[in-house]
Amino acid sequence: MTLDLLTTHYNYYAVALLLGIGLYTVIESPNLVKKVIGMNVFQTGIFLFFITLAFRNGGNPPVITEGAGPYVSPLPHVLILTAIVVGVSLTAVALALVVRVYSEYGTLDEDTLEQLYHD
């Protein structure tokens, strides 16, 4: 039973792993660029989750032809296409801000920034 779950649900393990790694990096890393990377990993976990939802055993691509069903659900793919666009825009804005912070303070380290504030 356990082995069965492991072999059939490995996508979900990957999702949990990506969400965990992403969130941990965002919280734990003091480096601003790594935080942005962690944010991306976190989002990728969600993308994988949606795509996995859409899958069904023996499903065909959702192009309706005579006797081709059952189909894989196309809806989550479309949603994630949108979410990827959103993710790219967020990363772009985040990197632009990182560049500005670095050119002003010469550091990407959160703790150093904190110290600069208090001095």
Next chain:
Amino acid sequence: MIEHLIVLLVVLPILGAAVPPLASLRYDRVGWAVATATTLGHAAFAAALAWTVWTDGTVRYAVGGFAAPYGIELVADGLTILLVALVSAVSLGVLAYARHAGPHANTFYSQFLLLVAGLSGMTVTGDVFNLYVFLEITGLAAYGLVASGPGARSAVAALKYLVIGTIGASLYLLGVGYALAATGTLNMADLSVKLAEVGYDSTLVLTAFGLIVAGLTVKVALFPLHTWQPDAYADSLDSVSAFISALVSTVSAYALARVLFSVFTVDFLEAVPTARWALVGVACVSIVAGSGLAVAQSDVRRMLAYSSVSQFGLVIAGFAIATPLAVVGATVHLVGHAVMKGGLFAVTGIIERRTGATTVGGYAGMGGRVPVAAGVFTLLALAMVGVPPAIGFVGKWYIVLGAVDAGVWPVVVVLLASTLLTLAYFARLGERLYFAEPTITSGSTAATDGGESVSTGMIVTVVVAAVLAVALTAAVPVIDQLIDQTVFELIRQ
């Protein structure tokens, strides 16, 4: 034309946002004019839509002609148009303030209009994934606006806001994924039926609720998920902090109410008491912690920011109690808080420009130097504490009555205690303003006095906010009538 009003509320600001960057090729300072023209158009559409809803009831619109539940549906009921009107009114107020206060760059007004589009979209949408998209549009525009401050400090604040805000929105999206897995639909009305069919004790439904509420709570900035908010409010320009403090968290709180009542419905809250009490608990902790942290601040804008954490705890508590009285109270307080907090941030901007004072200590003796601004500040602060007849009193009063009705005594106790704490931090400022010797002399701030003048438009804006903070009380019966039917429908479902 008339049936497309609701979608035009979103389309118009997006189109308007494209104009200033294009105009930059030839003209420098047209951003403000474009933004004002667009926002006036937005206000006209909002008024027309409000009239339609007032006379004919709820408006439903299928985007692109694809019928719900397969297509994206936009819905306007009494609650929606109240928020749309608020977005329009506050945007116009901020524009009146920003005409002189700046910034004057064309790109700033593009972001401004994108934020208006995102907020309008969040209010009118009837689709949970569409809500995610508008949540992110709102977020992106807000991050950009926060970063538009002069120093790199605003960039640090914006980056922090971006990272935490994105995690919040992503949690929301994950929750939508669970709801989709449970029901196969994204339409709010359809979800409310199908979630009930799946069963409220299903793990998928419970997880969806937890993730969606957690995600939106980050955006509303309830304790302990508020950490992005004080930096974002305190390190941005005064025009920006007035704008986002009045609207961004407000519309997120509205979205949370939508999800509670239109998607999960009151039946879910009845069936899963743990979910309701968890929400009430978070709200109560937020009320107390927010007030406590506000008392501890020496920077006035940070104090106002923490005060928002506390006030939104109040609003969410009202929604979570979910009796008609409490929901009406939470809505009134939501609108009232937007007017009062936006006005307070704007008036701190004026005081800073006039005198250079930004801290509680620096406010000493300013009552004599900037009498109008100090008067407005005091009036808005008293309204925020909840002194009758101000709007802040009505909202709190309804929430307390609702809580007493529902027998939720912890909320009553916390609310009264927090009112005292609110009084504590605002009274301290009032005392500084009027009864303390000035610590900042005019000589030491000569540089700021010369460079940063204050226009009549800025003064008029904050005076209007102060008048509204009291006058809105007279409008409460109208608001009540407007949202009564909606609240009744939402709660009876």
